[in-house]
Amino acid sequence: MRLLVLSFMFLVAAVPNVLGQNKTKKPNVIIFFVDDQGYEDVGVFGSPLIKTSNLDGMAENGMRFTDFYSASPVCSPSRAALLTGAYPVRVNVPRVLWPNREGGLSNKELTLADMLKTKNYATACIGKWHLGDEAQYLPIKQGFDSYYGIPFSNDMSVNPKSKVAENILFREGMTIDSLREEKWRKGQVPLFRQDEVIEYPVDQTTLTQRYTEEALGFITDNKDNPFFLYVAQTMPHIPLYASENFKGKSARGLYGDVIEELDWSMGEILKTLETLGIDDNTLVIFASDNGPWKLKNGHGGSAYPLRGYKFNTYEGGMRVPMIAQWKGQIPAQTVCSEVTSTIDILPTVAYLTDSELPDEKIDGNNIWPILQGKNKKSPHTKTGFYYYKDTIVEAVRKENWKLRRVEGEIELFNLADDISETTNVASSNPKKVKELTKMLEDFDAELKTDVNRYQY
Structure with a gap:
């Protein structure tokens, strides 16, 4: 029985990488x-x-x-x-x-x-x-x-x-x-x-x-x-x-x-x-x-x-x-x-x-x-990741930068340096704020044109 099991294990190990072959x-x-x-x-x-x-x-x-x-x-x-x-x-x-x-x-x-x-x-x-x-x-x-x-x-x-x-x-x-x-x-x-x-x-x-x-x-x-x-x-x-x-x-x-x-x-x-x-x-x-x-x-x-x-x-x-x-x-x-x-x-x-x-x-x-x-x-990395709460997009992350906009307040964090989001660096990075705000608004506008495809 032990020999049979070992033989089976050898056969399994010999099977080629399926995904590397033809994904059949x-x-x-x-x-x-x-x-x-x-x-x-x-x-x-x-x-x-x-x-x-x-x-x-x-x-x-x-x-x-x-x-x-x-x-x-x-x-x-x-x-x-x-x-x-x-x-x-x-x-x-x-x-x-x-x-x-x-x-x-x-x-x-x-x-x-x-x-x-x-x-x-x-x-x-x-x-x-x-x-x-x-x-x-x-x-x-x-x-x-x-x-x-x-x-x-x-x-x-x-x-x-x-x-x-x-x-x-x-x-x-x-x-x-x-x-x-x-x-x-x-x-x-x-x-x-x-x-x-x-x-x-x-x-x-x-x-x-x-x-x-x-x-x-x-x-x-x-x-x-x-x-x-x-x-x-x-x-x-x-x-x-x-x-x-x-x-x-x-x-x-x-x-x-x-x-x-x-x-x-x-x-x-x-x-x-x-x-x-x-x-x-x-x-x-x-x-x-x-x-x-x-x-x-x-x-x-x-x-x-x-x-x-x-x-x-x-x-x-x-x-x-x-x-x-x-x-x-x-x-x-x-x-x-x-x-x-x-x-x-x-x-x-x-x-x-x-x-x-x-x-x-x-x-x-x-x-x-x-x-x-x-x-x-x-x-x-290029398209960004978007944070929705209910129907409102409140934030976007691109690479390590995250912009969050809630009730008019703008927050910008560099998550690589500040994973706990403790320091808002929006005032010192106006170009990044502008770039990410545009990304957030453009994406939300595109998505909102598609949300009525299936109504309840």
């Missing part, structure tokens, strides 16, 4: 997207108290990104950008979506899942969706074969119009009548499978574990086929919940418990890929949807050394931890300091899978040369 072998893609985790809240990003051995291991085996951005400082827009490759205003999801409210990501937008379905990928969405909870907007209408999770943030309520499974599990004294009431019950949220509520309210202490089990099952079932797995973890959005196996274990308190359980979840996925022998054909991306909450009770994360938090366009609101691993393709133990973003993931995956890009305009770029470690400059 389709890579699996896993995106592990956490909710409101701060820039510092990973060991390799500097966390002094939170232990994240699996994420640290990803960085050892792959690439850590120091200047990676979400396209929004809040939930729904950040997810719209990730799945479409466009700034959220362009795809008409500029703000947070609420249960039982009109609106969502248009079915006419091509999502990552839609794109990969054209290449016969199996697709699954597990966790927080937050791009519309009406039936027409749910993941199974957006290119995903399956969905299991909460369709919005865990501090919200339930849409009384939701479709309910025949075998629904009611907890905490709830009934079908209480679900149908037009009453806001903060934090009592439903668990969906496909387009039906299967548990209400969901036991949030079990969510990370159950999402993980669902993910492992999907990977195992599709080990012989190309797949796209989007694991959008509910945590560490507040209220925080950890399972009994992790509660009270971290030196960082409950927030640390939650992050360490998320790290365990990532580890279980990586271990499964290795056990199944498909880790050398799977691109795995870890990132946060935006910066952390600013809370005094220890339930919020840390964006140190960045300034700002969730909800604003200082670096701490939108610069997030990102790690990418693909054994044999992404060089190990590497660090990227180029400006990159969630909007770049779709066009990168399109390149790797020979998929057609959306017909409609997107804003992201293929960053595979960067992921390969070829030291190529970020495509955002």
